[in-house]
Amino acid sequence: MTTSRVLYLFGSAAPPVFDVAKVIEDAQGRGFDVCLGLTPTASRWLAPQLGELERLTGHPVRSEYKMPGEPDVWPKADVIAVAPATFNTINEWALGLTHDFVVGVVAEGIGKQIPTVTMPCVNAAYVQHRAFERNVAELRAMGVQVLYGEGGFVPNQPGQGKPKEYPWHLVLNAAEEAGLST
Template sequence: MTSRVLYLFGSAAPPVFDVAKVIEDAQQRGFDVCLGLTPTAARWLEESLDGLAALTGHPVRWEYKRPGEPDAWPKADVIAFAPATFNSINSWALGLTHDFVIGVVAEGIGKGIPLVTMPCVNTAYVQHRRFERSVVELREMGVEVLYGEGGFAPNQPGQGRPDEYPWPRVLDAAEQIVGPRA
């Protein structure tokens, strides 16, 4: 059986603490998972990074590799970026590639790698005009953004429910993009 390679990227929002369960779910669906994090998310999960690397069989990445270093991961069949914060969504849409995961997804658009993202933002952030513009921009570039009906619905500030973050929707979308496992 050939595994489909899923790059699972996450930024610093509370649902990222459930990433081990998401990796296990993805593996049960036949994905070979490579985990990438924003620097802040990597700090949040610092004590779990070795265990997450063992779980995936790949190093967890949050920094760019040096020029000339070989790629540590196989080529992606699909990239899922969740949770994606206000900052990550806006940086990606604007092409501001200061973080490894933002650089990979920004380049992924040009490489034609299928991309799906699900934000994790509160209702105060979505009032900022840039957020909606960024969602529209990403969708126009071919990114499947799971936001609004059928995706993530924002909570009031301080009233997040990370245990209700709809992780299965992200993996369902990744599966639909790449098709059934071989």
Template sequence: MTTLYLFGSAAPPVFEVASVIEEAQGRGWDVCLGLTPSAARWLENDVPALERLTGHPVRSEYKLPGQPDVWPKADVILLAPATFNTINQWALGLTSTFVVGVVAEGIGKRIPTVTMPCVNAAYVQHPQFDTSVATLRGAGVTVLYGPGGFEPNQPGERRPEGYPWHLALDAVARRTA
């Protein structure tokens, strides 16, 4: 069975994570859910149900030295939704959060990794964002951004078709084929 580390940042699509987990499990994947600290705060009331759904603890913090790892090793990682902050921290190697630390280390471990940003058109005007996307792509990360991936919307606007989770899960399937 393929073990998927599903990581999410604090963007509105993170509220859909239970259905994404169910879809991933329907594809035969064992899912371990990790959240940025803000996303964990957003989903605080849902964590017990998400742990029952995955059969694993939901993690948002590093374990203490000497503590055993409570998850199986990852075969593939999906970080979605990935906020402006998360993408930039990752590309710059700023690993102060569990999620960013795992995906940064995943590059060096050569774990197939997919990410799909969830950023608005104002954020992507900042020059660091395109640099960060290019850095991650150059490191072997599949970044679903632009045509065929996530395309930014205007600040405060959501697309009627919603966040394209299916593109992210299909990319994970391709990376593990």
């Protein structure tokens, strides 16, 4: 299949990230050229698979900023999907704390008006922290489509996670719709 739309797929260190190869294949089947970015911890978790993920996408897997003056190794994004997005990623992003590559790119993506969708993966204890709901609302106010609550990710109790039930299809459906509007 010929791909024409570029999807930046960014994952944080939550158990569903271990299924990212299947998600990449699904996205490619939908016509996306996928570039995979990971938070530093997610990159460490997937270290044994990084070579295979690079072969699958045809692009380097990135988790660090490039050096000044180095060329960009990825094509420009048509749409960005951030999933799974941890408590930390959501909060850093909403606050503009961009020390990590993934958060830096998505924060800048807001200003570049790149359609962006995210789906958290947090437990019910984390969402009791007042900053979380406030930062979800902040991201939504900045134009990010946050798939959280009804019709998106619904938190489980701590220790009760079901990573194989993470609704990846919702992220890709939303990315597909957002990518069509570009």
